[in-house]
Amino acid sequence: MPVALRENSAEDYEHGAFDPRADLPAGWRYKTLSFGKKITWYASPAAQLFMVAMVCFMCPGMFNALGGLGGGGKADATTADNMNVALYSTFAVFGYFGGVFVNWLGVRACLAFGGTGYSIYTVALLVSEHSDRTGAFSIIAGAFLGVCAGILWTAQGTIMISYPNEAQKGRYFAWFWAIFNMGGVIGALIPLGQNIHVSGSSQTVGDGTYIGFIVLMAFGCFLAFFLVNGKTVIRGDGSKVVLMKNPTFKSEMRGLVETFKYCPWVVLLFPMFFASNWFYTYQQNAVNGARHSTRTKALNSCLYWFAQVVGAFLVGYVLDGIKMRRSIRAKLTWGMLVVSTMVIWGGGYASQKQYTRADTNSKEWVPIDWTSKNYISGMFLYIFYGFYDSLWQGSVYWLMGALSNSGRRSANFVGFYKGIQSAGSAVMWSIDAHHVSFMGEFAANWGLLMGALLIAAPVMFFKVRDHISIEEDLEGTDETLADVLPSGHAEKVGAV
Template sequence: MSDLEEKKVETTPEVSPPAEEHVASTERPTGWMYRERKLGPITIPWYASPKVQLTMVSFVCFMCPGMFNALGGLGGGGKSDQTTADNMNIALYSTFAVFGFFGGSIVNRLGVKFTLAVGGLGYCIYAIALLVSVHSTHTSGFSIFAGALLGVCAGLLWTAQGTIMLSYPHEGSKGKYFAWFWSIFNLGGVIGALIPLGQNIHVKTNSTVTDGTYIAFIILMFVGAVIALFLCNASDVWREDDTRVVLMKNPTWKTELMGLYETILSEPYIILLFPMFWSSNWFTTYQTNAINGSYFDTRTKALNNVLYWSSQIIGAQVFGNALDSERFSRTVRAKACLVVLLVLTMVIWGGGYDFAKQYTRATVASADFVPMDWSHSGYVGIMFLYMFYGFYDAAWQGSTYWFMGALTNSGRKMANYVGFYKGIQSAGAAVMWSLDSRKVSFMAEFASNWALLTFSLLCAAPVIFIKVKDHVTIEEDLVFSDETLADVVPITHPEKVAV
């Protein structure tokens, strides 16, 4: 009998009867949500399965933040003047930082379905504000409000998404679930980028995209918010092995807010991951504004956008599946991942330095400057650099999520981890958008990225090398004073106590 099995047997007699909402039969229910369906030779999982639920969340993000990314990837939110978008993004990431921190508490309290639906609405309001700003110069108040509102909504949406993605799958599937989610999500960026590419295919100047582009984004974003309403509650989700996800029993605002404090108190090593969280959106401003938004004409910006988000899909698939490879232990995979990220940081950003030396803000602001078009000599090399930046983004995000998932299996703790991640990430982004709005030099932006990313990996090394284990037991996850095994584990079979 393995050590894990011994722990399960020892733990089972001590489990007190779970609350009524956690009582489960010895097998999966027979309602419509739990029936597999055949589509020819293909078996479609039951509606309340982790695979279907994560797919639906992926399409919510496909429609909402995916389209937002496609719009933002053009630089300046698709506008030739980047000032409005910069100010909106400062407001966005400032409120995002606050609600990212407390997003885990809100998700645990309100549930993932309504949190995602409310979160999705902010994206279409943001796109509406950009469209209005194209036709009026007196909408700065509405633009800032839309940015701040999106920060609140995005904080809720991304915390709910992260909680689902990291707590629904088993330990050995978290990387694959990330790859699946990130691919669908960034497919939204790809398709969203094809919209301005098709509508601006002949535009060889650096100009604002058409009204039709904004209208298409607004409609798609609204549809994404509606899709969220069709999700199941987390308490209804059953895995393939007849276990259910970790649930909290009627959390209160007090216990949830205390959870943030207790996470730091009981696991102070998580602070070493904060620089990695901070830098995870720091480079977005440089890539979208300093490179794509400033150096290229409108149609080439749109093409670069398509290639960038396509490269994200490749990066997600490569890292997500490699991190779940069973050929090596999880501890080995974690250490190897850190080393690979360090190598990629040196190689990709080293190539970026060679490109960054070629122009400045004064260069692109000059009346003699001709934006680069895909037909110009030298474009191919820069194109591949931009694609590698997209690949690197997915590798960084996927590794960060996987590292967090390797530290716990508890849905409650995961919500707090993701809340810290999104909050700190957004605070960093707010600072960088503010620096960009103040016209900090492109080289200073580049140097801050390269230095911060390298420093982040060095800070994270002790956590990766010491704290990541091959398996996290249930007992290790029960660190909160008001939490017991019966509170967090919905029992199906006593021998299958699992999270």
């Protein structure tokens, strides 16, 4: 007879279902620490999420701070645009197949390798400031970062949506996204502090800014070695993450195909994935980089990433905290995204009508400084753009987490997400490199976002269920209930 499995609860041990002090294996990974009524250990989902958040704080967080200045901090965005085309082209490939590498090599190796590309990318930007003959190195650095980022983000997403239990997936996103984006906030303070007296025309940030980013990114790569792999992680109720036994590259490629077999409707989410980073190019280059002075760009970037922190906590805790069935929350999430897309991007349309790319390229153009009378409205728009990004990303991660609790299947979902997301980014960076009008870029953003929501509606309305059983998550893997449940757990919950 099949086993009746109740939904995991992080507080099970408080009710006698699981006593971590008595039931955890021996070893330093499972030495318990008490924080009031909360008990945790190093190989717990919460501790591992914090570790991966710190890696992303140092690596992609600092990368976001640099990119938020527009043009990678350079007055002429062409070099950064071309590097980003190469970056997101390889990101698309390695992100799409990222689940294969994560399941095959483990999250620790993938995060450690993935962090290396960020500092090399920043070195290329620094070198390009001192030589006109670094075009090939810049493109190679961008392409290598795409390989690294595809693998890193798939590992990160796997941890974030498969390690927690079903009742905690929204808040896990909130914790991660807040810590990660504080990297963008603090990173933006570096160029802000160094350029705080530069109120004139837009210009490239100094060497010290690039060097600061390089050092922090390298440290983030080092931190990844302190993570544990998913097979050693034990949740608060004693259950383990669903993984594949003895995975090989061949078995994981087969698993990628099986994901489409068991979840064919995932293709309806692909436009939503494609749109999820599409707007960064427009926001960073056409809104922040083209319109503002050096110090104002840095301030805007800081405010943008801080708005992401606020938005992450809002969407994460609302999605977990609303006292209604998960299927209903999915429908409300869709409605929230439709309304916010129309309101925030409607404000963006009113702003974009005020200037063109030709205006910002003319010798008469005077960049907006924070002392300018017309700065405040643009500042609030940029804050809401950052807030909107966290709503979109949080909703997508929560949706993927609602569709499966399996680490293996989640890795494939996140791989699809990051790969297709990066393909969209590559297209948009290429569009900007070809100097398409700002209004044309804006229209492409708004139209794509609304179209993606319409296509994703059937999944959000009909495929999100209130609970996914462990038996369903094990389908298509070599794992059994005994591999993922603590000893005696099945007997405690009874048989049907």
